Amino acid sequence: MSLRPVDSSALLIDGKLVPGSGGTFAVTDPATEEVLGRAADGTAADMDAAIDAARRAFDGTDWSRDHAFRARCLRQLRDALLGHVDELRELTMAEVGAPRFLTAGAQLEGPVNDLGYFADLAESYSWETDLGTATPMGIPTRRSLHKEAVGVVGAITPWNFPHQINFAKLGPALAAGNTVVLKPAPDTPWAAALVGKVIAEETDIPAGVINIVTSTDHGLGAQLAEDPRVDLISFTGSTATGRSVMAAAAQTLKKVFLELGGKSAFIVLDDADLATACSIAAFTVCTHAGQGCAITTRLLVPRERYDEAVRVTANALSGITVGDPRERGTVCGPLISAKQRDRVESYLRLAVEEGGTIECGGGRPEGLDRGFFVSPTLISGVGNDARVVQEEIFGPVLVILPFVGDEDAIRIANDSPYGLSGAVWGTDPERVARVVAGVRTGTLGVNGGIWYSADAPFGGYKQSGIGREMGVAGFEEYLETKVVAYPAT
Ligand code: NAD
16 A cells, blocks of 8 residues: 555544545645645644544543553554555655654654554553552541543644654553544644554554544644643644643643743863764754754853864864755755745844854755755854844754853853753763753753653753653653542451
8 A cells, every 4th residue: 555645645533534624735845845745634624523533532432441452553553654664754755854864763763663662651551559548537548549541632743853743642642541633734744644544544543543634724723722622732833832722721721731942052061072062063953954842052162162163063064964855865954844944044144133153054055946955054153142042943053152161051051941952061970960950951961862762751841841742751641640539448
């Protein structure tokens, strides 16, 4: 079976692949600007039907109570997707603009394999715990604690790492016994729709347990957040949209789980190997063309070595291969859309207006006339209060800042509305430990250590979000707690 839509992809509602009531919309290759095909354009009525199906599947079946069946379904889905992995890789490179090497990790194979981690959790998790006997109000009582699915989950996802984020929600939400309505971003509908096709045609996942509504209408996300039949919203996207999702969900006081933006610091202490650290920082900011919330986009270096660090980093950025994501040597692919490229270019102009210097890059790469490419760029000469330092640019753009002493580095790192991730490089373990303890973020890599993994909770402090995704903590976001008390005999 080929996954590539012949004419258009479909919505998945109540176990059936159905056309969108709003017709179809174009899916564009960001590296070539060619139309790859079309996706189903779901409407408010389609979303209503999807929520209804998810509600009925939760209330009317024993999906939430049959842990072994859910584990089997998740493994079946993982294996079915792995059976299509080469085709999915081609489609991911085409639709998302993800460079080939990333599809072996977070842009495809990593999250597909992680479904197995959540299947294992469904089986191994302590669904019931004996709290023992107590005598509240003089009445001898035996208590037990039960963990149960929250209910219907509305999952709203962005375009930058669509498989990672779709599966980091579907995996734990389903393993925990919920039913789901997934609303992916309009820029990457196929990444979700093709999973819907595999679910419908190659798994035993019951009708209504997963519903997928692709659409050009962002309002469908707001509809999910407001609907009283939805018990939990799991949202990944910008901080601005996260705020409005939280406000919409407040009407029905549903649980809200938010993964939002970041402006993470890469701190190079004065005893670190500066050349190695700055080269890694340069490579990192080009990961998926900088379109990653956890990417380190502020490079903090000792003031006395600032000029040297600027030189090394600009050199490394200039050596990064930009181009067609399908080419094996490509590190930095395109931005997702013309709109996103405009946004990044407006920040490059702003950097100059704010008194900064563009040390390398600063615009479109030569020789790439088609595709939404931006050259890897280094901005120097701005303070931490500049907008290009405070705001998320979401492109291959690094800002380099000087600090004086470790405490100053911590202060600058924390002088941000965000607190998602970061990196620390240094050789003295005690100094590194002090900096690690001082930086207020949800993940930190030390000397190149990688925190990304199915069992490692990911999420942010401050305006980077609420809650954690992945790991046991991520699984438990999708659970309620019930205490049951019996007379002790
Ligand atoms: P976005 O916030 O514009 O959109 C995200 C999703 O929300 C899309 O599916 C969109 O259709 C939907 N949406 C838009 N308006 C909505 C509303 N009012 N109510 C409900 N849903 C609505 O984000 P984007 O441009 O797709 O993605 C880029 C942003 O996502 C960046 O800011 C990035 O940092 C962030 N992001 C965060 C993480 C994380 O885990 N922290 C991961 C990836 C991306």
